Amino acid sequence: MLQKRLEPLLSRKRVAIVEACVIGLVSGLAAVLLKQGVELLTLWRTSSTLPLWFALPAIGLGGGWLSGWLVERLAPEASGSGIPQVKAALGFAKIPLNLRVALVKLGSTLLALGSGLSLGRQGPTVQIGAALAAQLSRWVPTSPEYRRQLISAGAAAGLAAGFNAPIAGVLFVVEELLQDFSDLTLGSAILASFIGAVVSRLLGGQGLNLVMDARPISLSVQDLPFLIILGLLAGLLGSLFRSGIFGSLAFFRQFKGLGLPGRIGLAGLITGLVGVFVPVAAIDNTGLQEFLVTGSAGWQLIAIAFVVKFLLTLLAYGSGAAGGIFAPSLVLGAALGCLVSFLAQGVYTGFGAWPLPAELATTTTYALTGMGAFFSAVTGVPITAIVIVFEMTANFNLVLPLMIGSGIAYLVADRANNGSIYNRLLALQGIHLEPVAQANNPWANLKAADLMQRRVETLSSQMSLPEVAQAFSRSHHRGFPVLEGGRLVGIVTQSDLGEATAQGLDNYLTLAEVMTPHPVTVTPQATLPRVLHLLNRLKLSRLPVTEGNKLVGIITRADIIRAESDQVSGELAELGPQAEPSYVVFQQRGPATGRGRLLVPLADPRTAPDLIKIAAAIAHGLHYELECVHVVPVSRSVAPAEAKVDLQRVEPLRQLALSYAENSGLSVHFQVRAAHEIGRTLLEVIKERHIDLVLMGWHHPSLTPGRVISGVVDTLIRQAPCQVVVVRPGRNLTFNHWLIPTAGGPNAQSAQALLPGLLTLGHSPEIQLCTICHPEKGECLTPQHISEMADGLEASLQHPVYTQVLTHPSVSQAIVDLAAICRSDAILLGASRENLLSQVIKGNVPLEIAQQTDITVILLRQVDEATLKGF
DSSP states (O other), X not given: OHHHHHHHHTOHHHHHHHHHHHHHHHHHHHXXXXXXXXXXXXXXXXXXXSOHHHHHHHHHHHHHHHHHHHHHHHOGGGOSOSHHHHHHHHTTOOOOOSHHHHHHHHHHXXXXXXXXXXXXXXXXXXXXXXXXXXXXXXXXXXXXXHHHHHHHHHHHHHHHHHHTOHHHHHHHIIIIIOOOOOHHHHHHHHHHHHHHHHHHHHHHOOSOOOOOOSSOOOOOTTTHXXXXXXXXXXXXXXXXXXXXXXXXXXXXXXXXXXXXXXXHHHHHHHHHHHHHHOGGGGSOHHHHHHHHXXXXXXXXXXXXHHHHHHHHHHHHHHTTOSOBSHHHHHXXXXXXXXXXXXXXXXHHHSSTTOOOOTTSOOHHHHHHHHHHHHHHHHHSOHHHHHHHHHHHHTOGGGHHHHHHHHHHHHHHHHHHSOSOHHHHHHHHTTOOOOSSGGGGOTTTTOBHHHHSBSSOOOEETTOBHHHHHHHHHHOSOSEEEEEETTEEEEEEEHHHHHHHHHTTOTTTOBHHHHSEXXXXXXXXXXXXXXXXXXXXXXXXXXXXXXXXXXXXXXXXXXXHHHHHHHHHHHHHXXXXXXXXXXXXXXXXXXOOOSSEEEEEEXXXXXXXXXXXXXXXXXXXXXXXXXEEEEEEEOOTTSOGGGOOOOHHHHHHHHHHHHHHXXXXXXXXXXXXXXXXXXXXXXXXXXXXXXOSEEEEEOOSOOOOTTOSSOXXXXXXXXXXXXXXXXXXXXXXXXXXXXXXXXXXXXXXXXXXXXXXXXXXXXXXXXXXXXXXXXXXXXXXOOHHHHHHHHHHHHHHHOSOEEEEEEEOSOHHHHHHHHHHHHTOSEEEEEEEHHHHHHHHHHOOHHHHHHHHOOSEEEEEEEXXXXXXXXX
């Protein structure tokens, strides 16, 4: 009954209002702290008692190095502007956003900007706001879709607080990051942006203080050609600026030996040296922006400021420093607008017969129009660009020139560039987002009808409690819906029954007197976010599905995991036209002498030797034959049987396979197939050749949302009817120290079967067997149990086995830390098919481990009955 009463108070919209207010308040305070901190550090840097020729380079070097050290050691995902990371998180990629990221971003940005690097603080405020909102969503658990909306509200509040522009904050999220116009998303973002901007304005002051010309802004026919010229120049130079960003990133990647602190310190040193000889480079973004917009400088100084700011911003961004390109883009646009204004005045005053028209717009108007135009060209968000400048000046007369300049600049830049700058930056990190973020969420359209179990065990409200106890004893369920006259009237759990039994009332009461009446329900049309919201908010373990008062199904948390896993498994098979079966181009058979067959797909001659070396060791230990296959992908427009295949290019792989046959005594088979789909072809080989074990290489980890590891590997993990071993080769393939995390179960036996062969790849190998306990859940193997497992392994392998029981909230981090302590050469992980698929939802442990260590990671996927039935 209490849950039913709480439901209206915990409605999504009411909770969203409270959360949006908190997000806006905290994001606004963080933006104010960042703004005032940067201003204080800039004032200290430029007014130091030390000589400027020493102070500026020294502070740039030291502050830049310290900023990079913070990011590298505490939160690598806090580098750069932060907006690509937020966009990836909103696109369901596995990108950390939490309080740690927010604090490191705040500190590193303070140091980077305070040391003089030519970057802005508004991009970092977007990531800070989003990270704080993400942390709030962890403290108050909610659905993945609703968490995404909270993060978008935090991003909007961060940008609004950074520019004192609440409307622009909302528009940027809608136009670039989220592309979601739902009422809840817009409502949360608008409220958070408004509060963030109010807090920033009250505590941090105005964003841009301008004394506009006394005469009103009006456009004349004489202005139109020059506004068009301004838009064209902004589009071209903005495109050049975008290209320069990627060029600078590529340049600094050549200096990996310096590390992130060294690269940022070098950028700070160069910026300081330039500031000594070109004083305008030492002015912060706000001061330089106001200096340019007022039009009080000569065109020569403005041109120098444009060139210097252009190059120093590229230098700073390419180094990986924490800082954004929003403010530098506005400064560059203001300088460009001033130069075009001088051009317009020069054209009209250069001819004696042409006096300067009184209606010609002022330099300030051109500068503000240039700000919006250049910003639009660089970021690709013209509407946001117009609104930002409008909100900073609060002058309606600027809207028309802004629309002309920003629109033309956007069109020119869009033709010159390939897609969003943030998508391209993410692609450099191996993260590929679909154009619409909804496409990356394969579960967004799931309804309660897709999740529920339609056959429901129910109890009658008139049953006695002993009868209810017997029903619980005969079933694996821990709760039952209660019906009366075919209508749902309540729900009963084991805890309800236990309380009545403890009071000694079980022989006197009926089920109607102990059940929870009026249970919380959903309709079959309820969305997955709605279902998750109720389960999490009200701490429910099951949710009845009703049409009116009629019970039509029930949803448990296990049903959600199962439905989402099926959705992920099925989505790949439904994309695009069906591929034709593969065609065997070449095959060479060895003698059938083994107890089974191990399949090794070979693709790259450079990585194949490592893979086949491990496969041969396992095959020796299991007495298996080695089945090597190379798949040649062909276009869908060509039938595999008609494709031209150059077997000369495959010859090195064949020779490699034959050399192992000669040197190791293994029976090796080799075949080449032409196919439309590699994953499907490997499944064909598994079925035709009766494969018992597949060993796959994993050389290029992908962070693409919805994937466990990578495309082909995922296909075999999900669908192969045999065991699958995935190998991410490390720095060497001599395995003397093994780390084997375990939670008990069938994977321990499978690992024990693989180890005899794998141990031959080392000299006097040792095995560290460990189990990870969660500090709150507390469910793990006991020291006695893991010790018994170690004794069994040691007896069968004849090698020392040590044990370790760890308590840590993160399984992946605990394994990485233990591997470093034990100086492990290889990590052997085990997982069932269902567990691997649920990692898409809960966190990809193998990928997290592989990203944080350079040793070999071997993942064993256990075959399950569901896979065998579906094949």
